[in-house]
Amino acid sequence: MLGHHGGALVAMNVGYKDSDRVRKTILSGTSGIKKQEERADFSKKLDLEKKQEIDLSGQSLMDAWQRYVKYIPKTDPNTIIRAYLNNVMTRIRSYDAHHAVLKWDRKQALENLKMPVLLIQGDEDEFVSNQENLLKLLPNAQRKVIPSAGAFMFFNKAKECSSVIRTFLSQEM
Numbered sequence: 085m086l087g088h089h090g091g092a093l094v095a096m097n098v099g100y101k102d103s104d105r106v107r108k109t110i111l112s113g114t115s116g117i118k119k120q121e122e123r124a125d126f127s128k129k130l131d132l133e134k135k136q137e138i139d140l141s142g143q144s145l146m147d148a149w150q151r152y153v154k155y156i157p158k159t160d161p162n163t164i165i166r167a168y169l170n171n172v173m174t175r176i177r178s179y180d181a182h183h184a185v186l187k188w189d190r191k192q193a194l195e196n197l198k199m200p201v202l203l204i205q206g207d208e209d210e211f212v213s214n215q216e217n218l219l220k221l222l223p224n225a226q227r228k229v230i231p232s233a234g235a236f237m238f239f240n241k242a243k244e245c246s247s248v249i250r251t252f253l254s255q256e257m
Contacts, residue, residue: 086110086249088238089211093188099201100193107257110202110249113235116214117191117221148172157208158232159240167236194221201225202252206233206241226252 085106087095092114099109118126138144152168201222205212207229219225228248233241 086112087114088112089114089235093190096190096193096197099199100196103196103198106199108200108202108253109197110204110252111218112204113206113209113212113237114203114215114218115212116217117194118214122213145172152236154208154210155235156237156240157234163239167239191221194218197222197224199224200252200255200257202249203227204230204245204248206230206235206237208232208234209237211235228252 085095085098085108087093087110089112092111095106095109096111096114099106148171149164149168152164152171156164156167201224203215203218203222203225204227205215216227219227230237230241230244230248233244238245
């Protein structure tokens, strides 16, 4: 089972609660356990971003574009625009789910994942921190960092991501 960002928490929970159905788990773009202060600071930052509304001047769209340029670093605009337009057209703000994510105490689920786990993240993903600390809680885990990849690493580093995932999935348990 593979989950990315908030979806990694779903994968983590399914692996924990229904372990007989999951042979391997891939936690992509998930953070290690944050201190309360870190969670509060991150939540405050999200609240500020969430308050931005589309305005007639178009500045809000430009601000959103600049965020997506950071989320998918060192790539061409044609790749960035797919994620950007999806966000603008559907008004789904990728950070809305983070509020629930920050409140869930995932430690019990992590400590009870018995299957092999791959931790994967983009080295420029601003939403991920402390991922290396998860290795202490997950004895059957390995970690891979994708260089020059941000929050949407599957867009601009698809080949690198698929190679890491295929290698993990092909390993004997």
